[in-house]
Amino acid sequence: MTTALLSKPAVEPVTLSEAKTHLRVDGADEDALIGELILAARQYQEQVTGVFPITQTWRQYEDCWPLSGQLQLKPWP
Helix, strand or coil: CEEEEEECCCCCCCCHHHHHHHHCCCCCCCHHHHHHHHHHHHHHHHHHHCECCCCCEEEEECCCCCCCCCCCCCCEC
16 A cells, blocks of 8 residues: 655644744744744654644555455545
């Protein structure tokens, strides 16, 4: 089984302004870094838990039909 990401999430689960408020950052000097950290945190959470909280489009390729007749779809939900 192989999976391929077709469309990335349109938004992140935490906005830049929410993260800046939490971090108590006022200026715009660190916006790029904070945005990258938000992205990295979401990707890490998806990797560790296997749960994808933001809508994404994936394609799953199967080498053959399972003997059980049931496909297990990944990633979920």
